Amino acid sequence: MGFRGLLRTLLLSLPMLALSAYLLTRGVIPPDWPHRAALLLVFFFFNAAFIAMIHTGKTDRWRAPLFIAIAGLFAVSFMGNMLELNSRQGEFVDFIFRDSVPMCPVVIPMMLIPAAVGKTIIWPGAVAGTYAAAGLMFVIWLAASLGLGKAWCGWGCFFGGLDDAFSRLLPRALLGTPGWLRALPYAVLIVFALLTAASMMPAYCGLLCPVKAATELPPGDFVSDKLMLWVHLGMFGAFTAALPILTKRRVQCAFICPLGALQNGMDRLAPFKMRVDAARCTACGACAKNCPVLAIKPGTATPGSACVKCGRCADNCPAGAISFSVKGAVHSPGSGRLLFLYPAFLFMTGFGGGICVDAVARLITFGLTGRLF
Numbered sequence: 521m522g523f524r525g526l527l528r529t530l531l532l533s534l535p536m537l538a539l540s541a542y543l544l545t546r547g548v549i550p551p552d553w554p555h556r557a558a559l560l561l562v563f564f565f566f567n568a569a570f571i572a573m574i575h576t577g578k579t580d581r582w583r584a585p586l587f588i589a590i591a592g593l594f595a596v597s598f599m600g601n602m603l604e605l606n607s608r609q610g611e612f613v614d615f616i617f618r619d620s621v622p623m624c625p626v627v628i629p630m631m632l633i634p635a636a637v638g639k640t641i642i643w644p645g646a647v648a649g650t651y652a653a654a655g656l657m658f659v660i661w662l663a664a665s666l667g668l669g670k671a672w673c674g675w676g677c678f679f680g681g682l683d684d685a686f687s688r689l690l691p692r693a694l695l696g697t698p699g700w701l702r703a704l705p706y707a708v709l710i711v712f713a714l715l716t717a718a719s720m721m722p723a724y725c726g727l728l729c730p731v732k733a734a735t736e737l738p739p740g741d742f743v744s745d746k747l748m749l750w751v752h753l754g755m756f757g758a759f760t761a762a763l764p765i766l767t768k769r770r771v772q773c774a775f776i777c778p779l780g781a782l783q784n785g786m787d788r789l790a791p792f793k794m795r796v797d798a799a800r801c802t803a804c805g806a807c808a809k810n811c812p813v814l815a816i817k818p819g820t821a822t823p824g825s826a827c828v829k830c831g832r833c834a835d836n837c838p839a840g841a842i843s844f845s846v847k848g849a850v851h852s853p854g855s856g857r858l859l860f861l862y863p864a865f866l867f868m869t870g871f872g873g874g875i876c877v878d879a880v881a882r883l884i885t886f887g888l889t890g891r892l893f
Contacts, residue, residue: 529575532858536570536865543870544877554888558880562873565589570865579831579844579857583675584684590872591681593879598622600882600892622652625661626679627725629709629782630716642720664867669790670783673773673813674828675864676871679731679760683772687764687812695766697814702826705774705781712778730755730772774813774826787825791847792860794823794833800841807833807842829860 544563550556565586572582601622627643631654634642641647647655664672673680708724715723725732726748733749733756763771773780796807801821808816811833815826821841823833834842843853844860882892 525575529571532574533567533571536862537567539866540566540570540869540873543866544873546874550877550881552881554881554884555877557884558877561880562876566869566873566876570861573861573865574858578835579861580835583830584688586868587675588681588685590868590876591678591685593876594678594872596882596892597875597879600879604893623654623657624725625657625677626729626731626777626779627722628658628661629778630713630722630724631658633713633717634720637717638720640720642716642722660871664871665783665786666789667863668792668829668867669787670780670825670827671790671792671829671860671864672783672786673777673780674830675868677773677779678872678875679777680770680773680828682731683760683764683770684812686761687768687770689765690768693766693768695763697767697769699814699817701775702814705777705784708776709778709781724778727751728755728776730759730776732756768812769814770812770828773828780826784825787827792829792856793845793847794827794829795843795845795851795856796821796823797841797843800839802839802841804838806836806838810836829864 541563544559544566550559569582569586573579576582623643631642634640641654643654647653661672664676668675708728712724712728715727729752732752759772759776763769769775803819803821805818805821807821807823808818811823811827812830813826813828815823815828816833817824829844831844834844843851844857845851845853846856846859849856886892
């Protein structure tokens with residue numbers, strides 16, 4: 521690229537450096553050195569990824585390592601917070617049935633019917649005033665969904681990085697993914713929304729959730745029912761690990777998650793989409809082959825509402841025919857991508873950055889003391 525390219529990258533990245541610094545600190549420098557060290561590491565890692573995106577023109581290549589790291593660090597932070605809560609209360613904390621537990625955004629679709637009909641929040645945690653309170657999570661989800669749509673699942677979801685990581689382990693898929701799987705998350709959403717409304721309990725979380733095992737410890741810590749622990753471990757092994765490895769698809773996110781099904785509808789309200797230049801498209805099928813969520817039907821080369829805006833199709837298109845765009849605006853591949861990257865990356869930083877700082881600080885503390893808090 522030369523000097524002009526480097527200067528352009530620097531100028532386009534400077535606002536993100538300032539904005540991400542504020543989002544990670546909220547204007548307050550941590551008083552203890554583990555959190556200060558964690559803050560510097562996270563700030564460097566996040567912004568190095570953003571600068572690389574701008575400089576290379578590749579999105580998924582640099583988004584994926586960050587997205588995967590956030591998922592792993594989220595598990596550390598979550599378990600650390602739960603252990604800390606447990607130590608303060610002096611008793612065993614059951615993730616499903618006890619009060620004041622953090623809100624999981626996956627349960628949002630199942631909350632809507634009880635909230636509308638029974639004026640009841642079925643999640644067993646506080647509405648406000650605690651770590652990841654239900655009210656705060658709902659506001660964050662609604663704002664991000666209106667602004668980014670299904671990109672929530674490619675840039676913000678804490679759990680999405682788990683099956684994203686496993687889906688990249690093999691060079692090619694060993695199992696096919698039939699098209700009817702696109703309808704499966706809608707069935708999961710309907711069934712568990714009805715079960716939740718009937719039982720007034722978060723049924724999906726208690727009975728099915730494949731990622732529950734990634735953020736909870738064995739019986740005696742957070743899960744009182746040993747049988748259900750093994751059910752969740754089995755679901756994690758099948759839908760978050762094994763099937764993503766074999767299919768090279770984000771199976772849990774694309775075909776099981778009820779929030780993903782809801783996000784398909786929210787995506788129609790968001791301003792961003794992936795655009796295919798028909799004049800440049802050679803119908804090679806590389807986009808459909810590389811799409812991790814089966815959002816592109818073979819032979820169409822047009823991403824549907826299931827598209828998580830990860831950018832993998834654009835990165836792998838040999839003709840350069842796919843680009844980010846803004847609905848209703850005059851299309852310019854470069855400006856469309858930049859207009860998307862800024863809000864998407866700011867959401868990733870604001871939603872996941874603080875969790876990463878907390879997790880890295882806990883890991884530093886664990887290395888020194890053997891404790892996560």
